[in-house]
Amino acid sequence: MHARPRTIPFFASLLDECSSSKCKSLHKLRQIHAQTILLNISSHSFIRTKLLSAYASCFQMREAHILFSFASRQPTFLYNSLIRAYTSLNQFSESLFIFHHMIIAQKPFDILTLPPVLKSCGQLSHVTLGRQLHGAILVNGYSSDLANNNSLISMYGKCGELECAKKVFDEMSVRSYVSWSALMTGYEKVGMAFQVFDLFEKMVGMGMKIDGVTLTTVLTTCSREGLVEKGKEVFEMMEERFGVKPGLEHYTCMVDLLGKAGLVEEAEELVLGMELEKDDALWNALLTACRIHGKVEVAERVERKFVGRS
Numbered sequence: 001m002h003a004r005p006r007t008i009p010f011f012a013s014l015l016d017e018c019s020s021s022k023c024k025s026l027h028k029l030r031q032i033h034a035q036t037i038l039l040n041i042s043s044h045s046f047i048r049t050k051l052l053s054a055y056a057s058c059f060q061m062r063e064a065h066i067l068f069s070f071a072s073r074q075p076t077f078l079y080n081s082l083i084r085a086y087t088s089l090n091q092f093s094e095s096l097f098i099f100h101h102m103i104i105a106q107k108p109f110d111i112l113t114l115p116p117v118l119k120s121c122g123q124l125s126h127v128t129l130g131r132q133l134h135g136a137i138l139v140n141g142y143s144s145d146l147a148n149n150n151s152l153i154s155m156y157g158k159c160g161e162l163e164c165a166k167k168v169f170d171e172m173s174v175r176s177y178v179s180w181s182a183l184m185t186g187y188e189k190v191g192m193a194f195q196v197f198d199l200f201e202k203m204v205g206m207g208m209k210i211d212g213v214t215l216t217t218v219l220t221t222c223s224r225e226g227l228v229e230k231g232k233e234v235f236e237m238m239e240e241r242f243g244v245k246p247g248l249e250h251y252t253c254m255v256d257l258l259g260k261a262g263l264v265e266e267a268e269e270l271v272l273g274m275e276l277e278k279d280d281a282l283w284n285a286l287l288t289a290c291r292i293h294g295k296v297e298v299a300e301r302v303e304r305k306f307v308g309r310s
Contacts, residue, residue, distance in 0.1 A: 008044060008046060008047060011050075012047060014032050015050035020057075025058070036051070043070075045072050049071060049075070052064050052078055053078065057081065059089055064081070064082060064085065074107065076102075076109060076110050076113065077110075079101075080110070080116075083098050083102075083116050083117060086098060087116035087117075092123045093124065095120040096126070099113070099120075111147075114137060114142070114148055115148055115151040118148075118152060121159075122154055122155035122157070127155075127159035127161060130152075130159060134152055134168075137152070144173065146175075149172050153169055153179060153186070154182040154186070165182075165183055165186045169183050177211065180199055180202075180208065180214070184199045184218075185213070188217045193224070197218070197230075216249050219231055219234060219254065223254075226260060226261060228258065228261045231253070235250065238250065247276070248276055248282060251271070251276070252281050255289070256289075259293075264286075264293055264298050265295075267286055267289060271286060286302055287299055287302060287303075
């Protein structure tokens, strides 16, 4: 069966739709792939690259790698697709492996390549590579790009290099709420509570968007510092003032905060009032508080009701 001249652009546009809508279109993607095989265009270099990008966007890495190995051309955007997918899957070593392969193959990187690579560096504490990538950003003229700068702040923060993170932040001509949140997270990681609250208050004062990640950082800092009233205040204003519905991570922070302060019954009441399904981290936080403060009755109630023990 031979494809008409317009068939390839048509199927390429369909595959682009699959890439943009993520895993929701995996079934559709496989149907399109089957149709390209029937039309004998699946081996066309343009369609093959589109298929690879779509499978990577849907986190189907086995299929993506098979297509990558058969691709006659391996342009930068294909490497970007694999790197981005592995980073999104928290497979950071694999992400850096693909980037290393890209450099060995002498493929040029572009403005979209480095943010996920920097995220992988931060998660793996590879600050040496992170510094090298910072140099590459400067040399290649990406220093005014918001995504690259935010990724640098996050990478340096996760590696404990807060002076470097603050320097990138201060030199940015344009910042987003992500920039502020990334720096706050870095300060929280090393226990610099004053800086966390200072940044948070500035964000609120400037009317900036406050997201769930920022609020998790603030609540974690409250828990670490034992600031019960501050934590309660932030938690109570989450939905009403910032439009953020508390998630499991926020409830876990509050249970940890209340538990450390010996307010185990209050923590139990908070958990009982949750509409969300509880996870192991939440139960562990509550049961740990029971053990530390000798709240046997609370622990037994928790176990009977939620853990299924008698």
